[in-house]
Amino acid sequence: MNSRCRQLLGLFLFGLIGLGTMLAQTPQFVPFTAAQPVLNAYVSSLPPALKPAGHPTAAAWDSWVRNQDKEIRVRVEQGEENTLTNLLRLGVTYTQQPQITYERLAEYGHSSFVDLIVDKRANDLLKALAAPHPTEGMQEMRALLEKKGYSLKTPADQQKVKTYMLGNLARLRDDVARDQQNAKNNQYQAFKDRGISTDSNLYPDYTIDLHLRHMMEQGLLKPGSVRRIAIVGPGLDFVNKKSGSDFYPPQTTQPFAVIDTLARLGLADPDTIEVYTFDISSRVNKHLERARREAAAGKGYTIQLLASPSDGWNQAYHSGFLEFWQKLGNQVGKPVKPIPVPEEASDIWNRAISVRPDVVKRVTPVDMNIVFQTVALPPDKQFDLVIGTNIFVYYGSLEQSLAKANIGTMVRPGGFLLTNEALPNTAPSNLTDSLKTSVSITNNPPLTDYMFSYVRKK
Numbered sequence: 010m011n012s013r014c015r016q017l018l019g020l021f022l023f024g025l026i027g028l029g030t031m032l033a034q035t036p037q038f039v040p041f042t043a044a045q046p047v048l049n050a051y052v053s054s055l056p057p058a059l060k061p062a063g064h065p066t067a068a069a070w071d072s073w074v075r076n077q078d079k080e081i082r083v084r085v086e087q088g089e090e091n092t093l094t095n096l097l098r099l100g101v102t103y104t105q106q107p108q109i110t111y112e113r114l115a116e117y118g119h120s121s122f123v124d125l126i127v128d129k130r131a132n133d134l135l136k137a138l139a140a141p142h143p144t145e146g147m148q149e150m151r152a153l154l155e156k157k158g159y160s161l162k163t164p165a166d167q168q169k170v171k172t173y174m175l176g177n178l179a180r181l182r183d184d185v186a187r188d189q190q191n192a193k194n195n196q197y198q199a200f201k202d203r204g205i206s207t208d209s210n211l212y213p214d215y216t217i218d219l220h221l222r223h224m225m226e227q228g229l230l231k232p233g234s235v236r237r238i239a240i241v242g243p244g245l246d247f248v249n250k251k252s253g254s255d256f257y258p259p260q261t262t263q264p265f266a267v268i269d270t271l272a273r274l275g276l277a278d279p280d281t282i283e284v285y286t287f288d289i290s291s292r293v294n295k296h297l298e299r300a301r302r303e304a305a306a307g308k309g310y311t312i313q314l315l316a317s318p319s320d321g322w323n324q325a326y327h328s329g330f331l332e333f334w335q336k337l338g339n340q341v342g343k344p345v346k347p348i349p350v351p352e353e354a355s356d357i358w359n360r361a362i363s364v365r366p367d368v369v370k371r372v373t374p375v376d377m378n379i380v381f382q383t384v385a386l387p388p389d390k391q392f393d394l395v396i397g398t399n400i401f402v403y404y405g406s407l408e409q410s411l412a413k414a415n416i417g418t419m420v421r422p423g424g425f426l427l428t429n430e431a432l433p434n435t436a437p438s439n440l441t442d443s444l445k446t447s448v449s450i451t452n453n454p455p456l457t458d459y460m461f462s463y464v465r466k467k
Contacts, residue, residue: 036375036382038074039415041067043383047410050436055407077408078381084403085290086153093150094177096248097130100255101353102144103137106130108353114182131174135167145258146247149292209244211316212458213398213429214266215333220427220446220460221274227444229425229462234393235277239419240264241379241397243286245293246315254354257313261286261296264372265312265341265364267396272340279341279368285392287377297374304369313348314338316358321451338362380404380412384419391421401430413463414438422467429460439465 048055048065059065059073098109106129109117116123137143138151139161151161159173160166224230240263247259264284271277288294300310316334318327338344339362347361377384379397386392395416401409413432417439420426426440434442440463448458 036377036384038071038078039381039383039411041065041070043414043418044070044074044411047407047414047436047438050410051407074381078378081378081380082289086156088290089153089292090177091181092247093153093174094181096146096150096255097127097134097174097178098181099248100130100134101351102255103147104130104133105353106133109178111185114178114185117182118179127175127178131171134174135161135171138170139167144255146255149247149259209246209262209399211262211266211314211334211337212330214263214270214337215330216429216446216448216458216460217267217396217398217427218270218333219329219448220444220462221270221276223446224425224444224462225274225276229444229464230276232275233277235271235282237283237390237392238267238271238277238394238396239285239287239392240267241287241395241416242400243288243293243297244399245290245296254315254351254357256351256354257315257348257359259292259296260312261293261300262312262314263396263398264297265310265368266337268368268371269338269340273336279365279371282371284372286372286374287379288374289376289378291376294374294376297372300369301372301374304366307366309342309363309366310369311345311361311363312338314358314360314362317356318358319451321453321456323449323452326448326450334358334360338364341365341368379415380408383415386419388421391424392419393421393424394427395420395425396427398427398429401428401432406433406435409433410436410438413440416440417463417465420465422465424465426463427460428463429458431459431461432463441466 045065048059048070052060052064055065056073059069061069098114101108106126107113109123109127109130113120113123113126117127118124137147138154140147143151154161154170154173157173159170161170221230243261243263245259245261247257248255264286268277268279268282268284271282272279286293286297304310314334314337316330318330322330342362342364345361345363347359350357350359375384379400401412404412409430409432413426414436416426420440425443443462443464445462446460448460450456450458
């Protein structure tokens with residue numbers, strides 16, 4: 010058998026193994042019996058559709074949970090629209106126009122200067138989207154437009170796309186203004202009606218690193234104790250809203266950053282750890298599936314490690330994050346030449362790593378809605394850690410409680426859920442409060458990041 014045939018056979022067998030793993034853990038909707046304790050805790054505030062007779066019923070739950078799952082998946086598409094809007098606001102590869110910062114965004118529709126910049130950026134973006142050989146990110150955004158029924162073939166088609174993009178920009182402007190007002194009024198769960206974004210960045214990964222160290226100091230985690238983890242919403246970064254640019258291709262970072270931290274702390278072996286990602290975005294899942302296929306063929310996964318340092322960071326956060334950023338990836342891969350940062354995005358730091366193929370193959374994507382779907386795991390397959398950052402903010406208290414109870418059935422006794430969102434204790438679950446880490450970012454005004462642990466009692 011020649012080497013080409015062996016390679017094809019290896020890819021085929023790898024696909025069968027992956028398929029078998031997926032079939033063994035096909036997500037199912039959470040049964041009524043599992044959801045009922047949570048529903049009973051919220052019975053006075055449940056939507057009428059869930060309690061047609063004044064109390065929750067199995068039939069009502071079955072119908073409601075399926076409808077809610079569909080609605081949440083629509084919100085993922087709305088999040089992809091936000092990615093396109095961020096590309097319009099912040100992209101630097103297709104235009105020489107100034108970026109539309111949040112300050113300028115607030116003036117959109119009220120300032121002829123800002124309106125002119127937006128108009129020129131929209132025209133330039135249309136040209137890039139319609140180009141014969143668009144970048145990977147542009148291809149994904151073009152696919153989104155086509156999925157929504159738009160075309161870029163004629164000037165009339167492009168004008169419709171432009172109207173659509175400008176409408177989304179105005180919607181984002183209003184959403185940001187509303188979020189800022191909610192923050193002033195101390196209203197939480199402000200994103201529960203927003204599109205679910207796949208944006209990601211390195212800052213939650215740094216907080217996870219600090220929190221895992223804190224857990225070790227408290228004796229909650231011991232060396233070599235982490236063998237199986239799940240990451241809820243790993244993200245797919247492309248022109249994100251915090252360090253927006255478009256000079257790098259879409260990428261997912263958190264699964265490999267977490268493996269790297271676990272290996273550096275001696276909590277896990279990167280060559281044997283099992284990592285599952287739970288996401289409802291087809292873009293995220295397909296991206297990871299492709300990375301696994303390429304890893305099976307011996308190709309590593311290159312990540313651009315992007316960060317935007319702020320003059321407002323306090324000294325401890327600045328030095329700590331810099332140390333984390335400089336070491337990130339050393340346990341799972343090797344440094345490679347990064348994509349040069351364009352002058353227009355000169356405030357962005359960048360270095361790059363190539364994750365080893367064997368590590369990439371340790372990550373298995375699963376299409377699953379953590380609020381409404383579950384997998385029945387035998388004790389030896391339950392997770393040591395489940396991690397979800399910047400995820401639960403998109404849900405209300407009922408949905409957060411359902412997710413918490415659901416995760417509690419998938420974590421082994423003594424295992425943990427880690428999240429940067431404080432989850433309610435309104436309803437019963439297998440998880441109880443364990444440890445909180447506070448990370449001071451700025452002093453004036455004070456800004457603090459948090460990470461919470463919830464433990465399943467043994």
